[in-house]
Amino acid sequence: KLQFLYLIAAPPRRRRGVYTASLPDALGGDRVCCPMSDAAPLAASRFDDIAAQGGRLPPGGRGDAAVAVEGVVLRRKTLSRFLCLVTLGEVDGDDAEAAGAFNENTRRTLTVALERRMLNATTEAGAAPVLVRDAAGVCEIGAAVRAVGVVERTGKGQVAVAGMRVPTLLAAPEGEAAHVTSGGAPRGPCRAQWDLVVKGLGSGCPKQDTCEYEHDERALRDRAAQLGVRVHDQGGIVGAPDALSAASHADKKYRFEAFATWLGEYFGAELLRRGPVIDIAGGKGHLGVWLHRKHAVSTVVVDPANHDRDRKSQARLRKHCVTKVVTHITSAAAVEDPVLRAHLESASVIVGLHPDEATDLVVDLALAFNKPFAVVPCCVFPTLFPHRQLRAVGAQGAPPVAQPVVSTDDLLAYLEQEARGRNVATNRSTLPIRGRNIVLHAE
Numbered sequence: 001k002l003q004f005l006y007l008i009a010a011p012p013r014r015r016r017g018v019y020t021a022s023l024p025d026a027l028g029g030d031r032v033c034c035p036m037s038d039a040a041p042l043a044a045s046r047f048d049d050i051a052a053q054g055g056r057l058p059p060g061g062r063g064d065a066a067v068a069v070e071g072v073v074l075r076r077k078t079l080s081r082f083l084c085l086v087t088l089g090e091v092d093g094d095d096a097e098a099a100g101a102f103n104e105n106t107r108r109t110l111t112v113a114l115e116r117r118m119l120n121a122t123t124e125a126g127a128a129p130v131l132v133r134d135a136a137g138v139c140e141i142g143a144a145v146r147a148v149g150v151v152e153r154t155g156k157g158q159v160a161v162a163g164m165r166v167p168t169l170l171a172a173p174e175g176e177a178a179h180v181t182s183g184g185a186p187r188g189p190c191r192a193q194w195d196l197v198v199k200g201l202g203s204g205c206p207k208q209d210t211c212e213y214e215h216d217e218r219a220l221r222d223r224a225a226q227l228g229v230r231v232h233d234q235g236g237i238v239g240a241p242d243a244l245s246a247a248s249h250a251d252k253k254y255r256f257e258a259f260a261t262w263l264g265e266y267f268g269a270e271l272l273r274r275g276p277v278i279d280i281a282g283g284k285g286h287l288g289v290w291l292h293r294k295h296a297v298s299t300v301v302v303d304p305a306n307h308d309r310d311r312k313s314q315a316r317l318r319k320h321c322v323t324k325v326v327t328h329i330t331s332a333a334a335v336e337d338p339v340l341r342a343h344l345e346s347a348s349v350i351v352g353l354h355p356d357e358a359t360d361l362v363v364d365l366a367l368a369f370n371k372p373f374a375v376v377p378c379c380v381f382p383t384l385f386p387h388r389q390l391r392a393v394g395a396q397g398a399p400p401v402a403q404p405v406v407s408t409d410d411l412l413a414y415l416e417q418e419a420r421g422r423n424v425a426t427n428r429s430t431l432p433i434r435g436r437n438i439v440l441h442a443e
Contacts, residue, residue: 042068042148047090047108054151054159062162063151069110069161070146070170073139084114084136086167088145111160112147114139118162135166142173142223173223252435255376259353260290262431262439263374267349269295271372275348276300276323278371280362281355283307288322297321300343304328329361332368344369354378354436360385363415366442367422374441376431377415382406388414408436415440 045067053063071088078084090108119130139145149163263272272291277299279287284307288299298321306326308314317324325340335341344350344365352362352375359377366373382388388405390413405414412428419426424442431437 042066044068044070044146047071047110050110050151050161051108051159054153057151057153059153059155059157061153065150066148066164067151067161068146068148069112070144071110073141073143073145074109076136076139076141078132078136081132082116084132084139086112086114086136086139086145086147088112088147091144111158112149112163112167113152113160114163114167118149118164119166121164130166135163138167138169140173143169144171146170252433255353255431255433255435255437256286256290257294258431258433259351259376259439260287260294262429263291263349263351264295266374266429266441267372267443269297272297272348275346276343278302278344278347278350278365280350280352280365281358282353284313285317285320285322285324287351287353289316289320292320292322297348299323300325300347302327302329302340331361332364335365344371347371349374351375357381357384359411359415360388360418363418363440367419367424372441372443374439375415376436376439377408377411378436380405380408380411390414391417408438412438412440 047069050067050069053067057063069088071090073086074089075087076084077086088110090110114132114135116130116132119132119135146168147161147163148165149161151159152162153159263277272295277288277291277297279285279299279301280303282288282299282301282303283305285299285301288301291297291299300323302325304327306324308317308324323343325337325343327337327340329335329340335344347369348371350362350366350369350371350373352358352373354376355362356379359375362373362375365371382404386404388411389402390405390410392401392403403410405411416426419442426440426442429439429441431439
């Protein structure tokens, strides 16, 4: 009985990283390490059909039939040595071998997950395991590839294809000047330099002298523009040449970088370095990280929640000179912590980016400690703050009429009213981001 129970409850067997759990019927059923036959190659499926098939699966489910997809590689993100995500762009037309068609007629996108256990699920017994880096090496940016796998739906409802083979290269990136390494294998553009250029962290390769890939920053920027990949400049966001102008607005997720860039341009890096920048309701310290990257500025984040308890997050904050003060204060008069008071007295600027309930606190602290400030209001919370009242001018001879603050424009006017009451002039600026992007600031 014990042996029988062990056979039932025993976990799937693994051999040298080879995934040996049950497989879809189209890939050999429950046989372990069953090779996929190439006798009948699969026809490429359209991305719409893949999305419809995945929409019928439950979250976390996986299809039973093998599918093949073809497209141009738009993005490639290696999460670990066990997983790499490749984003393919669909092509309208039958000329699957022309890389130019992939680059010019991209319509829909689909993610192909290259996971080590899935790549090794169909390898023959005794064969060397397939490495994710080898499978991902085929998927150069701009290359046309063919991937075979099964449709799966993630826990968040996203549809992807779990690759069961190493992708097949259909066409090299257009205009690629491949060069030959010492081993004789052709190499394309350097992936490390691509990441640095796209993220705005530099233009060279960390292994410039020993790297076997091609290094051409201009070609990489042209490739990114051709594929529609957003590129960050070292001075700001460059989704387009005028991305920092009011005519072109970046996505809201770039708000920290955009605000850090604006702070350096308006106040100047020299003023910001005179003391720590106080970030009210700064959350995980993303703004402080960008301030240090762009202007070598130290930041003190004041937030009632401690989001950074793990060692990795704490090391990241220390690396970028971000100090966290976990406390809850409602006004400048309620500051009793001597450490926080010392930070406020030595601060260069007090800022807040979408601080929600702490919006008033940014202005209150700046006026109380006589510091410059910049705040980007977001939510209003009229029921939580009924004391916010706008003093509107009534009819001739009538007393002023109090109006409640119910919108972001009302909140900006209210903060300006509070600053004028203490003889402080304020100005407004606009960040190049979507959503709430009005900066109220004073020197």
